Amino acid sequence: MVSRRSLTIDTEKATKTTYVLGTTLTVNLIRCAPPQSKSFSIRCTPNVHYKITPPITDKNALPYPLGPNTILLITMDTVSETAFDSKLSVRYYGEKTETLGDAILHLTAVEISLDVDADRDGVVEKNNPNKASWKWGPNGHGAVLLVNCDSESINNKKPDNENSDIGKVSDLKDMSKMVLRTNGPSQLPEGYKLSMHISQSTSESVRVFRPRTNTKTENLWKYQLLKLFLKDFLMVVGTDTLTQEVPYLGGSSELEFHVEGLRFPDKDFDGLVTINLSLLEPCGKGFPETPIFTDKVVFRVSPWIMTPNTLKPVEVYVCSTEDNYSFLKSIRNLVEKSGYKLKICHEYMNRGDRWMQDELEFGYIDSPHHRFPVVLDSPRDGDLQDFPYDALLGPDFGYVTRNALNEEVSSLDSFGNLEVSPPVTVNGKNYPLGRIIIGVAFPTARKGRNMTKVVQDFLWAQKVQEPIALYSDWLFVGHVDEFMSFVPAPDRKKFRLLLASPDAGYKVFKSLQNSGLGKAEMFPGKEEAISVNDLLSDKKLQAENRYVQNCIDWNRDVLKKELGLDDEDIIDLPILFKVMEEKNEDSVPRAVAYYPDMVNMIVLGDQLGIPKPFGPQVKGVCALEKEMCSLMEPLGLKCTFIDDFAPYHKLLGEVHCGSNVLREPFTVRWWNLEL
């Protein structure tokens, strides 16, 4: 906003202009002075105020001497009742104080304020001094916008941000309110206009609507009633429309706008959106109008936010397949016992693709006025690919995806390879929404699989859960959930990081051998059965697990540093891996779990659904389950071991890979982060 405006007045012709409350008009008095002018005097109507700079030192020296840079500063403090009801005139005098001419200025005063909820309390306050900038933190300011990525319709649905008009009144609640408050005469003086305008790049991120009918909102009750039946909204600015006139309603009025976010922050979009409103002044017949006052407001688009295992579950998602009946039954028991909802994706939809974790990631978007869950659809696109769009997108359930361009999608693009930590503090820096965790290749690898760039760019651009890149390419499937998970804990940082650990695994087997149980069998009763002694004497397996432990330790060191963890915050779970016999295209050995990978669990409050490991039985109890319970139960967690051997483990996934959990959002609001 340029709050000081230069104005030229004229002794030959009266000048007319419109003044906006809060601004200052500056008139260079020498510019329009008749030749030989030496001094001047000023008269004005009571609501017009003026100052002279440089200040007149001798106030009694009337008329005032006219200097080479004498500037008149004009302000007004009340709005006009009719056009040009206020006036200021400057009289110029010659050497002998003879009158040389009068420059007359007719003024109309109006009040104009484009308003948003810049203090984030859900109410659009009047003319917040901070409305034109955005600042993070509890003492910050700046309005918030949601990407309207849900679908108000259930039939023929598509995300609302792909529709250029408003189909249903319910869609308004996904938008942010913006109010144009004006006060002044019943009409603007002839030729004046109000214009809303945005930049070309902003037009890709936002649309602004208003009711087609101009309604004075002096009678708010009547307006609210009317709005219930209003389905007729007009796009003011947005896609392909950068500027448009908006009506001036006259008197003291409020014109309500609805602002729709169209896209998430990304590599080429920082999430900030500016909307301007200008008062245009006519410049004479045939000339374009000049903006003489511009007010602006700034919004930030809500980032997409992931929910860690420590948040309360709402719904658990699994697939039903022809071979997973008993697995499904175990999950149902666990979920119902915990009191959450189970949602089953049936075969006609999943087409045999059981990897519910991999096709999508649940998150949400949040604003002071509204929030809803948003599913991030993976570019993986297995047979489950239609599920996020067809089954999840709907009213108050948003959808977003990123399509890999000119890049091969790899197994690392499955969202078992996308997780998020609980809240952490690292060297004094707070991450109250945790940090996103993904798996990639070693940066030193010549060849390697990575999460596709467009998804990585998207995740980094959300900013509020700054991602950590781990090394997961050492795994055949390549997902971080194959070697790590988080569980809630009552003490310390309120969670523990669980890591798969071949060292811890060997420790269990050596203890058995040491206790004379070397003949006990791993995989008892299965064709894979093998004695503890035989397992421990397998030097190849040992070498493979040494390598695996190295890889996990590398990740452990990164996680300790990036999440600010101590060794006491980490629990090593006894899990062995083996290297796949078949060589892959880049002939790098890659690992899979040797027995069901217990870290790949589902966490539902204090209930853990853990892949049943089929370890050696000691007095009728599985030694691995017993060890697992002894590690989890002191934290107040309850272990349920779920048999996923045939339908998941043998297909190189486990319980976590085969499920997904929609969780409650954080109570911490993202705009309160200090970034």
Next chain:
Amino acid sequence: MVSRRSLTIDTEKATKTTYVLGTTLTVNLIRCAPPQSKSFSIRCTPNVHYKITPPITDKNALPYPLGPNTILLITMDTVSETAFDSKLSVRYYGEKTETLGDAILHLTAVEISLDVDADRDGVVEKNNPNKASWKWGPNGHGAVLLVNCDSESINNKKPDNENSDIGKVSDLKDMSKMVLRTNGPSQLPEGYKLSMHISQSTSESVRVFRPRTNTKTENLWKYQLLKLFLKDFLMVVGTDTLTQEVPYLGGSSELEFHVEGLRFPDKDFDGLVTINLSLLEPCGKGFPETPIFTDKVVFRVSPWIMTPNTLKPVEVYVCSTEDNYSFLKSIRNLVEKSGYKLKICHEYMNRGDRWMQDELEFGYIDSPHHRFPVVLDSPRDGDLQDFPYDALLGPDFGYVTRNALNEEVSSLDSFGNLEVSPPVTVNGKNYPLGRIIIGVAFPTARKGRNMTKVVQDFLWAQKVQEPIALYSDWLFVGHVDEFMSFVPAPDRKKFRLLLASPDAGYKVFKSLQNSGLGKAEMFPGKEEAISVNDLLSDKKLQAENRYVQNCIDWNRDVLKKELGLDDEDIIDLPILFKVMEEKNEDSVPRAVAYYPDMVNMIVLGDQLGIPKPFGPQVKGVCALEKEMCSLMEPLGLKCTFIDDFAPYHKLLGEVHCGSNVLREPFTVRWWNLEL
């Protein structure tokens, strides 16, 4: 850099690893303890140091009790002379302090530091603690990179950054030095490797070279001599090569690298570049190596910096055409009088295109070790289009351009529409390199011409001269240099902003009329001649100039705000405009100068080359020239009026449009800005 590394030791097999000075190895002692271990003791060679956490409270209680989270922290303070010359062993004891096993760790200690000139003094210091981050300001840190956009060759030239190899040794001076300092045994233990690596996106911005011959630089003099004859450099990382092994030279060694910047900061590139160096450890036969130590350095690419009128000229560029002989002579006189160099672009090159200002903008790039001028080639591409590349690009003269994509290039893309202010301070914020100024359409205009997006994006991305967008679309040609310029001044902010002012123009003519000189002729002796009386009675011209003054005043208000100017910092020059009769495509009236536009001047130190206005003669002196001199001379400036009427003014340009000035760089270095 992960400076703490988890390590597993083993009682069954000795462990070997390499330790990097400054890091810590952490060993979880319980992990590898034989079953039933209750306590432990440690022995090590003198150069190995260790701590135990949680700390042993009773130091005399040997052997130490083994807790569930007993961690051993190992450091070393001198490098090894031979591989694995150091050792640490852990002995585990049972209930009755009987020995259960010994875990042996063989250690090689090395020192590794990837170094840059992070303190910006032109010397690559050793292991600067800030080398991995970048901070603006005199107390900041971080190395600097140049885009190697000049051409070492004169024949068959193209910018060196488009060549993937180094053609001439002279090219090394455009690159930043980076040194890998290592210390340790003559060879790394078997299987260990050093690897340099960068990310995919960094590989678009940088290339790293080293001499093909590995030279120990203990004998620096010999090395320098050798380098004179070395033309054989190897690309280590860069385009299409993200990672590559680099040699370990043994003993105390320095390996020198040359880092070449490939692209300027832009919308998709913040200018920061990270280069990593890792030590890889073998993981056993058939397994990929693991990075066990990573050092990294950060560079920022120098922005492209423009030079305002207040900087000392070096060379003046003008075109020679078949009709501008006397203009050229006047310019030559002015330039030679001022003591600068004149460079003439001849007709075979300019093909009649005389608008030297519009085809290019001079700037420069700067680093602690080197700097050179860089021409920004406009997407205008008139008949002068080959000049910047063919005539300017060369050794220590860089070239950069931006090509408009899917966008019409308009007259606003000419660089008469791209200027830069002298240094300013605005509300306490310093702009010691000034601010870039461009002209665009009113943001409220439905249709309007703008500077093309790719050029705007480029200018904003340079950051150090934060641009200001003025409104220039009201002009037929549409360039900011048609209504504004800057001249040096001895007082106040050390400069004045000059603005064209129809009000000031009319003031001159009214004064003449008032003094009885109404019959004096504007354009005396030309076919356009018109008396002052007739000029003043032209109501249409008055209305047009009222509109023009409005447009300029809008810009005046923006410039006052964005440059922190007072009215005393601005001088109004007496210039009238007229509106073009022929309607343009969007049928908006647009203005051109009515008589030669004096603000469109060339500024060479205290010498101003001003378009000769051909105003009314009073006692043999042009009233407009007289007024102009009376405004400029008090500032110590000398006015030379140059007749550009036929070859420039009639073609809608003036002296500034027809010339360009290469100036000396700022003494302020861009990295010392506080951003």
